[in-house]
Amino acid sequence: MNLSSSACSDEHPLSQQPTASNQVYLKRQDTFESNVRSYPRRLPFAIQSASGVWITDVEGNRYLDCLSGAGTLALGHNHPLIKDSLIRTLQTDLPLHTLDITTPVKDKFSEFMYHLLSTDTDEYCLQFCGPTGADAIEAAIKLAKKVTGRSAIISFSGGYHGMSHGALSVTGNLSAKAGIEALMGNVQFLPYPNEYRCAFGLPIEQSHQAHTHYFEHFLRDVESGVNKPAAVLLEVIQGEGGVNPAPIKWLQQVRKVTKELGILLIIDEVQTGFCRTGNWFAFEQSGIDPDIIVMSKAIGGGLPLALLGIKKQYDVWQAGNHSGTFRGNQLAMVSGLVTLEYLQQHNIAEQVQTLGQWFIAQLQQLQDSYPQIGHIRGRGLMIGVEMVDPTQPMSTDGSYPADGACASHLQTACFNNGLVIEKGGRYGSVLRFLPPLIISKQELTQALEKFKNALDIACASPPYAP
Incomplete structure (x- = not known):
């Protein structure tokens, strides 16, 4: 390590104040940071700054943000209620680091979440995890194994649950696993229903029924080759996997079978939770009752926070069985509570449902x-908007081949036109609006x-024009 005065002097090429240029900052970032950076x-x-749904870069260009921190910023950038609450909290001398020791702030946050999760038939307790959704996934997997005494986990193709060792093991994407040996064993992947392309090559009207039958048959079949798992882990709507909503009847059958066989159902609501899908939680539309709910992203109001909601009968932890230094992020609980109260008081779930239906209808007209x-x-x-190559033959399920190159070209055109969106799905072919x-x-409407406009640019000429 070299922190001598000469190393930090004005003569050093990286010590100069960057000019107002994106490329200068990106070049410096390339010098400072690992190749692992992606966005x-x-x-x-x-x-340079951000407010509401708008981002301004160091050159003064403005962008409409339809990524919002991968779904983290439910109330947008720098919402005044969140900023004011954080400033007021900092002025009280509340300790910002409390491990898992309670405070009045944590008590209020916990009370809101407890009442949000618990119902007449199910009472949930909260587990504060490390600051990421991946750590909450790790905790959920460990708890399921501890409750059942079994070790296998059922996950699904296309699922994304994080990049830590256990979370990556239950994630479907293979590129993130490349070169990583000896991931957590006893993970079995099953096909996840897809509204557009079927793992069995079946038309949509037959696809859902086939997935439902296959799931139940697999778990009940004494010749399946897989011992009864501790848990089934899934996203109700796969986010990184290409915005794939699970059919309601399939979800209901998954819940029915797991209950009958004594298998815990873990629902990953990290991206879908807190009104993102038009309900507080995506699982609510199907009427199912998860045994463990994994929460992060929007729950912290833009700051790092992750929780589990655990049915109380499955809270078999002993003190310290899953700990973490930053479980007690007080500022995240402050901004999180402000966010939750705003969502509730302004009936945001219903507004999101209405706006989403309208936006999808507009996109379908473009289609x-x-x-x-x-x-x-x-x-x-x-x-999600899946880009395809319509010049190629259709599959037996009626879908065209995914076109990740076209999606990348379109994402770039959107960015150049002042719109920030992300990609996902197989081959990166799905453009995602969050x-x-x-x-x-x-x-x-501006988005x-x-x-x-980006479509007109990206799809007007070969190889993307049909």
Whole structure:
């Protein structure tokens, strides 16, 4: 390590104050940071400021943000209620680091969450985890094994649950696993239903029934080759996997079978939770009751926080069985509580449902003019647009081949047109809209116009023009 005065002097090329240029900041970032960074490769700018649904870079360019921190910023950037609450809290001398010792702030936050989760038939307790959703997934897996005394976990193709060792083991994406040997064993992947392309190559009307039958048969079959698992882990709507909503009847059957066989059902609501899909939680629409609910992202109001909601009969932890230094992020509980109260008081779930239906309908109208749009899906303000190659033959399920190159080209065109969106799904072929939940219809209309302009640019010439 060299921190001598000469190393930090004005003569050092990196000690100079950067000019107001995105490329200068990106070049410096390339010097400072590991190759592991990802978003700057697709969104090449340096952010100067942000407010609501808008981002301003260091060159003064403005972007409509339909990524919102991968769904973290439910109330958008720098919401005044959140800023004021954080400032007031900092002025009280509340300790910012309390491990898992309670405070009045934590007590109020916990009371809200306890009443939000618990019902007439199920009482949930809270487990504060480390600051990421991945740590909460790790805790959920460990708890399921501890409750059941079994070790196997059922997960699903296309699922994403984090990048830590156990979370990566139950994640479907293979590229993140490349070169990582000896991941957690006893993980069995099953096919996840998809509204557009079927793992069995079946038309949509037969696909859901086939997935439902296969899931139940697999768990009940004494010749399946897999011992009864401790838990089934799934996202009700796969986010990184391409915004794939699970059919309600399939979810209900998954819950029925897991209950009958004594298998815990873990629902990952890290991205879908807190009104993102038009309900407080995505699982609510199907009427199922998870045994463990994994929560992060929006729950902290933009700051790091992760929780489990655990049915009380499964709270078999002993003190310290799953600990973590930063379980007690007081500022995240402050901003989280402000966010939760705002969502409740302003009936954001219903607004999100209405806006999402309208936005999907507008996108479907665009689909009539752009054959490269293979499928539009999602719920609330969690929407995916799958790009395909319509010049190739259809599959037996009626889908065209996914076109990740077209999606990348379109994402770049959107960015150049002042619209920030992300990709996901197989081959990165799905463009994902995750705007702040407080976005207005007028702002969504602007997003739609920017997206259409990008389509005109990206799909007007070969190889993306049919």
